[in-house]
Amino acid sequence: xxxxxxxxxxxxxxxxxxHKGMSSVTCQISISLDGFVAGPNQSVEDPIGExxxxxxxxxxxxxxxxxxxxxxxxxxxxxxxxxxEIVQGVGAYVMGRKMFGGGDGVWDETWMGWWGEEPPFHAPxxxxxxxxxxxxxxxGGTTFTFVTDGIESALEQARTAADGREVxxxxxxxxxxxxxxxxxxxxxxxHIVPIVLRAGERLLENVGEPIVEPVKVVASPAVTHVKYRVxx
Amino acid sequence: xxxxxxxxxxxxxxxxxxHKGMSSVTCQISISLDGFVAGPNQSVEDPIGExxxxxxxxxxxxxxxxxxxxxxxxxxxxxxxxxxEIVQGVGAYVMGRKMFGGGDGVWDETWMGWWGEEPPFHAPxxxxxxxxxxxxxxxGGTTFTFVTDGIESALEQARTAADGREVxxxxxxxxxxxxxxxxxxxxxxxHIVPIVLRAGERLLENVGEPIVEPVKVVASPAVTHVKYRVxx
Numbered sequence: 001x002x003x004x005x006x007x008x009x010x011x012x013x014x015x016x017x018x019h020k021g022m023s024s025v026t027c028q029i030s031i032s033l034d035g036f037v038a039g040p041n042q043s044v045e046d047p048i049g050e051x052x053x054x055x056x057x058x059x060x061x062x063x064x065x066x067x068x069x070x071x072x073x074x075x076x077x078x079x080x081x082x083x084x085e086i087v088q089g090v091g092a093y094v095m096g097r098k099m100f101g102g103g104d105g106v107w108d109e110t111w112m113g114w115w116g117e118e119p120p121f122h123a124p125x126x127x128x129x130x131x132x133x134x135x136x137x138x139x140g141g142t143t144f145t146f147v148t149d150g151i152e153s154a155l156e157q158a159r160t161a162a163d164g165r166e167v168x169x170x171x172x173x174x175x176x177x178x179x180x181x182x183x184x185x186x187x188x189x190x191h192i193v194p195i196v197l198r199a200g201e202r203l204l205e206n207v208g209e210p211i212v213e214p215v216k217v218v219a220s221p222a223v224t225h226v227k228y229r230v231x232x
Numbered sequence: 233x234x235x236x237x238x239x240x241x242x243x244x245x246x247x248x249x250x251h252k253g254m255s256s257v258t259c260q261i262s263i264s265l266d267g268f269v270a271g272p273n274q275s276v277e278d279p280i281g282e283x284x285x286x287x288x289x290x291x292x293x294x295x296x297x298x299x300x301x302x303x304x305x306x307x308x309x310x311x312x313x314x315x316x317e318i319v320q321g322v323g324a325y326v327m328g329r330k331m332f333g334g335g336d337g338v339w340d341e342t343w344m345g346w347w348g349e350e351p352p353f354h355a356p357x358x359x360x361x362x363x364x365x366x367x368x369x370x371x372g373g374t375t376f377t378f379v380t381d382g383i384e385s386a387l388e389q390a391r392t393a394a395d396g397r398e399v400x401x402x403x404x405x406x407x408x409x410x411x412x413x414x415x416x417x418x419x420x421x422x423h424i425v426p427i428v429l430r431a432g433e434r435l436l437e438n439v440g441e442p443i444v445e446p447v448k449v450v451a452s453p454a455v456t457h458v459k460y461r462v463x464x
Contacts, residue, residue, distance in 0.1 A: 013453050033444070033460075034436035035267045192424075194444045194460060196436055204266035204428055212265070212426045217451035219458075221245050224446050226456050228265075228426060 012216050023159045027169040027176050028086045028189035029203065030055040030223070036200035037173045044103050047114075049200050055193050058222040059083060068120050078220045086189065091165025092158040093125040094151075096175035100127045100144065107133045113144065124161040126154045128175055151178050173201045180207045180230070188212065189227040244448050255391045259401040259408050260318045260421035261435065262287040262455070268432035269405045276335050279346075281432050287425050290454040291315060300352050310452045318421065323397025324390040325357040326383075328407035332359045332376065339365045345376065356393040358386045360407055383410050405433045412439045412462070420444065421459040 031037050032055060039049030048055070059065045063074035064083035074080070097104075102111030107129075113119055118139040125144050133146040147154040158167040169179050179185045212228035219225075263269050264287060271281030280287070291297045295306035296315035306312070329336075334343030339361075345351055350371040357376050365378040379386040390399040401411050411417045444460040451457075 013451060034434075192458070194446055196439065196441050196444075198441060202266075207428065209428050209430060212428075213453060214426055214451065214456050217449060217456055219245060219446065219449035221445060224449055224456070224458050226424070226451075 013214055023091065023162045023164060023167050024186040025155065025167045025169065025179065025184055026090075026187040026189065027171075027179070027185055028191065029171060029173075029176060030059070030191040030193050031203055032193055032195050032197040032200075034196050034198065035202050035204060036197040037171070037176075037203045038201040039197055040199040042098075042201065044101075047098065047101060051195075051197055052200065054195050054197075058191070058193060058220075061222070070118070077222075078218055079222055079225075082191070082218055082225050086168075089166045090123060090168045091162025092123055093121055093168050093170045094154050094158050094175065094179075095125060095127055095170040096172045097127060097129045099170055099172045099175070100129075106131050107146075109133065112136060112138070115142075118142070124158070125170075126158045126161075128154055151175070151182065151184070155179070155184055173203050176203060177205070177207050180210055183210075183230075183232060185210075185230050186232075187215075187227060187229055189225065192224045192226060194223070245446060255323065255394045255396060255399050256418040257387065257399045257401065257411065257416055258322075258419040258421065259403075259411070259417055260423065261403060261405075261408060262291070262423040262425050263435055264425055264427050264429040264432075266428050266430065267434050267436060268429040269403070269408075269435045270433040271429055272431040274330075274433065276333075279330065279333060283427075283429055284432065286427050286429075290423070290425065290452075293454070302350070309454075310450055311454055311457075314423070314450055314457050318400075321398045322355060322400045323394025324355055325353055325400050325402045326386050326390050326407065326411075327357060327359055327402040328404045329359060329361045331402055331404045331407070332361075338363050339378075341365065344368060344370070347374075350374070356390070357402075358390045358393075360386055383407070383414065383416070387411070387416055405435050408435060409437070409439050412442055415442075415462075415464060417442075417462050418464075419447075419459060419461055421457065424456040424458060426455070 029037055039052035042049040058079055061075050062080040062083045063076050064080040066074035101114050102108055119142040121142040122140050125142060127144055127146050128151060129146050129148055132148050136144040169176050211231040213231060214226050215229045216227040261269055271284035274281040290311055293307055294312040294315045295308050296312040298306035333346050334340055351374040353374040354372050357374060359376055359378050360383060361378050361380060364380050368376040401408050443463040445463060446458050447461045448459040
């Protein structure tokens with residue numbers, strides 16, 4: 001059987017049209033074919049678990065990711081366009097404490113995140129935590145604000161900071177699940193990576209039964225990107 | 233954010249070109265966003281489990297499925313084209329006993345399958361079972377042959393019957409998993425349905441770590457079809 005030689009390209013589906021005026025709350029995340037967003041045995045040393053880095057290889061190959069991180073080179077592919085797209089329009093981020101890193105419990109204030117002096121967010125980031133900490137201002141416009149009074153408060157603060165632009169839930173899985181389960185997520189952009197991890201952390205578990213519809217699909221040889229709108 | 237108004241369409245990826253001469257062994261199956269191909273609590277009365285029928289609604293809506301089952305009407309969509317495509321080129325089928333139905337144990341020979349006098353296969357079908365039974369010839373060219381000596385034997389018989397055309401593993405999940413785990417599957421065409429079933433039977437569990445690559449993606453508002461080639 002021979003397929004026609006079309007190039008990979010983006011398809012936008014009719015349901016993709018039209019968004020409400022308020023900040024959309026979005027999430028984009030890489031997921032294995034068997035549903036895992038991190039490998040097994042996550043630890044401080046291995047924060048995305050065994051084999052979990054394989055979920056992200058497609059990103060690191062793109063020129064877009066390298067440019068966002070101050071590096072040269074990389075490939076220009078349809079995946080690059082997706083990587084460009086996912087940072088466009090984001091006015092603020094919310095992330096879980098594990099994603100910010102630095103271990104559990106009371107903060108070690110020497111920990112400033114995984115990303116060095118100039119993190120790639122260039123926007124306000126709200127970190128969900130049970131332990132208070134003063135805000136951090138980093139180079140390049142990234143600020144980390146530590147929110148101890150729950151996901152609704154973090155979202156509200158992020159919406160205010162985003163001033164009409166998108167609020168992106170950066171991860172990890174637990175933060176995304178909480179927002180999805182609470183009906184606060186508007187858009188879930190899955191990058192379906194053709195690997196079978198066999199074990200690890202599932203994204204779509206204990207999230208209730210959200211109603212979603214695909215609004216955009218981008219296919220590449222490395223990964224299939226499907227953007228879902230959450231129907232409220 | 234406004235997406236351009238493209239129509240849903242098929243993308244074939246470069247890796248899709250080129251197939252070897254021998255019968256490909258294929259499987260196409262509908263899967264929920266959280267990885268289930270049947271709902272929980274499967275039974276003789278409810279063979280695809282609670283909520284499992286929601287996986288197949290997209291099929292029943294198509295004119296192709298209705299025509300294949302001798303019915304008029306239905307919608308003509310990109311999903312119809314997928315439904316047409318998945319029966320083209322198939323020379324023989326293999327299915328598990330649960331998919332053929334009729335309960336466990338020694339055969340009740342009055343059970344002739346779920347599909348009535350003229351099943352929609354129109355080809356030889358090999359049914360995996362532990363209990364011998366004489367072959368059945370149905371109207372419209374479907375024959376059911378009951379194979380008691382394992383999945384390799386069933387595949388070999390199906391290949392012979394298919395005479396160079398595809399052998400399709402029809403399901404259920406257990407049969408697909410066995411062929412995938414044994415490295416005998418060449419192509420897995422997933423119809424990713426935007427529903428969260430929360431529980432049921434997973435497809436990609438206990439299948440080892442197959443290496444797959446997407447070769448074709450078809451997007452529609454109802455379902456995202458991704459065809460994977462299994463790399464041997």
